Amino acid sequence: MRHGVDHRKLGRTASHRKALMRSMVTSLFDSERITTTGPKAKEARRLAERLITRAKKGKKAHDAGQTHVALAHWRGAGAVVRNTTVLRKLFDQLAPHFMERNGGYTRIIRLDHKRLGDNARLVLLELVDTDKTKKPLMRGVAAQTPEAATGGEVKTPKERVQAAAAARKAKAKKPARDKKDSKAAEKPSKKAGKSDAASKGKSKSNTKAKRSGGS
Numbered sequence: 001m002r003h004g005v006d007h008r009k010l011g012r013t014a015s016h017r018k019a020l021m022r023s024m025v026t027s028l029f030d031s032e033r034i035t036t037t038g039p040k041a042k043e044a045r046r047l048a049e050r051l052i053t054r055a056k057k058g059k060k061a062h063d064a065g066q067t068h069v070a071l072a073h074w075r076g077a078g079a080v081v082r083n084t085t086v087l088r089k090l091f092d093q094l095a096p097h098f099m100e101r102n103g104g105y106t107r108i109i110r111l112d113h114k115r116l117g118d119n120a121r122l123v124l125l126e127l128v129d130t131d132k133t134k135k136p137l138m139r140g141v142a143a144q145t146p147e148a149a150t151g152g153e154v155k156t157p158k159e160r161v162q163a164a165a166a167a168r169k170a171k172a173k174k175p176a177r178d179k180k181d182s183k184a185a186e187k188p189s190k191k192a193g194k195s196d197a198a199s200k201g202k203s204k205s206n207t208k209a210k211r212s213g214g215s
Helices: 014-031 038-063 067-078 084-097 157-186 190-214
Strands: 033-037 106-114 121-127
Touching: 014 033, 014 038, 014 084, 014 121, 033 038, 038 067, 038 084, 038 106, 038 121, 067 084
Parallel strands: none
Antiparallel strands: 033 121, 106 121
């Protein structure tokens, strides 16, 4: 029986799993939205929400003048978020933003496409109600595609790869046609060659006739 099972192992060792969670949480706080698989997003969400709560407590302690408590929370969050810039953003921007919110700082949105290669289901893990995440539902894909920025149709990654491959094939075909056209322009046609030979033959016969008549 699976008593006391607290987390997903994700097919990794403990050290690899901790490093993965640190990297994902740091990317989430930095860009406020990441694309990953479902199990990894659920594990990263647990850690991210605990860190936001710690940052809120540290911010409150700092405002109350309890610097030793604030420093303890800062160091505790810094053990996970190793980037100082992102750690400062967590305490100075995200903690005040979620100060009136009691939990539920993140959301997971399932995407309609899967990852190329292993066909894994992809999801968006994002912070709630930030400036970057107040846009429509397909904002994660729209932010990465020029079609959505201009109001066009948003394509899935597979469709974008297929379109790029078709464009590369079209570009590869065009120079070959141009080379053929240039070679055809350089080489004289057979009819032109025959007409030139005929004209030369006529000119030679005329010169011979003139010489014979003159003699």
